[in-house]
Amino acid sequence: MHIERIQVEEGFLDGLDLELSAGLNVVIGARGTGKTSLIELIRFCLGAPGHTVESSQRSAEHAMSILEDGRVTVTLNVGGRKVTVSRAGAESAPKQSSEFVPPSIFSQTEIETVGLSSKGRLRILDTFIKNRGQLVRTETATISEIKSLTTEIGTYRQQKSDLGEKLAQLPALEEQLKEAEAKEQQLTKNSAALKARKSEVDGFSNQSSALAVRLSYVERLSEAVSEWKEQTASLLEHGAELEEAPENDPAAQARDHFEKAKKAVQTARRELLAAEKLLAEITNTTNQEKLKIDDKARQIRKDLELHQQGAGVVVRQASSLREKKAQLVSLTNTAKTVDTKLRSLQKTREAALDRLDQIREDRFNSRKECAESLSSDLGPRIHVEVERAGQVEQYSTVLADCLKGSGLHYNDLASSLSGSMSPRELTECIDESNHELISEVLGINRERAIRLIAALKTCNLGELLTVTVEDDVLFTLLDGSEYKAIGDLSTGQRCTVILPLILEQKERVIIVDQPEDHIDNAFIADTVVKAIRERSAESQILFSTHNPNIPVLGEAERVIHMSSDGKRGFVLEAAGLDDSAIVTAITNVMEGGRDAFQRRAKFYGKH
Numbered sequence: 001m002h003i004e005r006i007q008v009e010e011g012f013l014d015g016l017d018l019e020l021s022a023g024l025n026v027v028i029g030a031r032g033t034g035k036t037s038l039i040e041l042i043r044f045c046l047g048a049p050g051h052t053v054e055s056s057q058r059s060a061e062h063a064m065s066i067l068e069d070g071r072v073t074v075t076l077n078v079g080g081r082k083v084t085v086s087r088a089g090a091e092s093a094p095k096q097s098s099e100f101v102p103p104s105i106f107s108q109t110e111i112e113t114v115g116l117s118s119k120g121r122l123r124i125l126d127t128f129i130k131n132r133g134q135l136v137r138t139e140t141a142t143i144s145e146i147k148s149l150t151t152e153i154g155t156y157r158q159q160k161s162d163l164g165e166k167l168a169q170l171p172a173l174e175e176q177l178k179e180a181e182a183k184e185q186q187l188t189k190n191s192a193a194l195k196a197r198k199s200e201v202d203g204f205s206n207q208s209s210a211l212a213v214r215l216s217y218v219e220r221l222s223e224a225v226s227e228w229k230e231q232t233a234s235l236l237e238h239g240a241e242l243e244e245a246p247e248n249d250p251a252a253q254a255r256d257h258f259e260k261a262k263k264a265v266q267t268a269r270r271e272l273l274a275a276e277k278l279l280a281e282i283t284n285t286t287n288q289e290k291l292k293i294d295d296k297a298r299q300i301r302k303d304l305e306l307h308q309q310g311a312g313v314v315v316r317q318a319s320s321l322r323e324k325k326a327q328l329v330s331l332t333n334t335a336k337t338v339d340t341k342l343r344s345l346q347k348t349r350e351a352a353l354d355r356l357d358q359i360r361e362d363r364f365n366s367r368k369e370c371a372e373s374l375s376s377d378l379g380p381r382i383h384v385e386v387e388r389a390g391q392v393e394q395y396s397t398v399l400a401d402c403l404k405g406s407g408l409h410y411n412d413l414a415s416s417l418s419g420s421m422s423p424r425e426l427t428e429c430i431d432e433s434n435h436e437l438i439s440e441v442l443g444i445n446r447e448r449a450i451r452l453i454a455a456l457k458t459c460n461l462g463e464l465l466t467v468t469v470e471d472d473v474l475f476t477l478l479d480g481s482e483y484k485a486i487g488d489l490s491t492g493q494r495c496t497v498i499l500p501l502i503l504e505q506k507e508r509v510i511i512v513d514q515p516e517d518h519i520d521n522a523f524i525a526d527t528v529v530k531a532i533r534e535r536s537a538e539s540q541i542l543f544s545t546h547n548p549n550i551p552v553l554g555e556a557e558r559v560i561h562m563s564s565d566g567k568r569g570f571v572l573e574a575a576g577l578d579d580s581a582i583v584t585a586i587t588n589v590m591e592g593g594r595d596a597f598q599r600r601a602k603f604y605g606k607h
Helices: 035-046 053-067 108-116 118-126 132-167 170-188 192-238 252-307 311-378 393-403 410-420 423-431 435-442 446-457 461-466 491-503 521-534 549-553 580-591 594-606
Strands: 002-009 017-019 024-029 071-078 081-088 104-106 382-391 470-479 482-485 510-513 541-544 558-564 569-575
Touching: 002 035, 017 569, 024 035, 024 549, 024 580, 035 053, 035 071, 035 081, 035 104, 035 510, 035 541, 053 071, 053 108, 104 108, 104 491, 108 118, 108 491, 118 311, 118 382, 118 470, 118 491, 132 311, 132 461, 170 311, 192 252, 192 311, 252 311, 311 382, 311 470, 311 491, 382 491, 393 410, 393 446, 393 461, 410 435, 423 435, 423 446, 423 461, 435 446, 446 461, 470 491, 491 510, 491 521, 521 549, 549 580, 558 580, 569 580, 580 594
Parallel strands: 024 541, 024 558, 104 510, 510 541
Antiparallel strands: 002 017, 002 071, 071 081, 382 470, 470 482, 558 569
């Protein structure tokens, strides 16, 4: 892939229409002529991210300020196929005719500082992974699946807990019923009349219990229908609407599928409303039937009370207990169903977590291979190494947010937990309330471990379970006889590490803005130019620079000389390195003029 053409409408570079070659392109010009602006417009148009959050924000602000209300358009050649990308200053994302891989773009500041950031180092290394886009898409889909399953598991786990609490009442209830039935038998033992009336009450009581069980089932079904009804109502009310189709709609088939899906949701809502209405009618009818039966039972209990004082109370108590028992017994099957579903969801989530672990392991192995290859190519001076799951900061932040307001020292606990247990191990402890393991791992007492788990149970376990514990990338430079970490190097030394790494990206378009401020000419000539010349002729590079060694020794295929009238930047010349106008531009802009160049040549020749 390479950039063929850049066009700008309005703003500081209004009217710019520039063609690039497939090889080395160098932008030259005095300061303030728009070299950096050109690069930031390319980044803005192609949606190429910065290498830190701050640099991304600065780049976007720079591009929008120079573009104003205008538009920038970039034409790409992707394997012989033309791809057009366009973006206006007010647009949140570029419009593109087809997919493409954004170039690697580095500002001068990014080259100086990107190595200090763990995320920046990781981003550089990841540009060498060929299947990274597929890995990211697969990981994102798997994370989404795990979060959805975790939410569903939480719902069923709560249902299981609620049912467990209710069913735990059954043994005590059976004891109470046993005592009440003994009193009933004592009442009817000496009276055939009481026994007959008691038999009638039992019949009505059994009917009432059966109706109560039916009402309980209908109520649970009604709750499920109501939840689905609210979801469909929200989707229909707040879901996105399609704009009017243009002539020769290119997405007509996709639009048809959307409309069918929308009609299906509307049909589902009508069915749910019908189900809700029918359930309401069943509830009403069953309630009326139960009221009639309960009324008949109540009348018989009054008759019993007339025959023997206290008989009505005893029979009523026993009937009430039998009804409660019948309702609890009916929940046993529901509890089994919930438990079966919960186990199935947990098994499915475990499989998804295994896939996520494998995706992340594959990514680490790819990073490790790239690091070893880079160390081999750039060694022994530059060494690259990857540490598995070495960045726990994001994991620790998620934990700290979960523990805020718990009354615990959340920062210390979050730091200890993130360094001791993986998100998956911790979530298993939370699910199983395994405070013993938490207590042992963290070295805290049982009470604090219980409070910690209780606090974590209230957080979003899906977010916690899938949080990325990123690998850490280490860049080191051989300084004398020892390797120094990039954080211990001077600005110039950091640049001597980062630039060769950037230029090793031989299969991507590389764009670098003024890399030379903190590095000497010897490094430019020996390392940077060497790396440029080792790339293939179709491997596009765009440099903006003040150093003549880059275009001259690098044998640039195209040199763009920019100038400015103070209000607008523009291209004075754009041609090959041997073009007389370009030779003059390099001599004047980069060498200080023909006289200065000749004096230096004379000086070097003499000495």
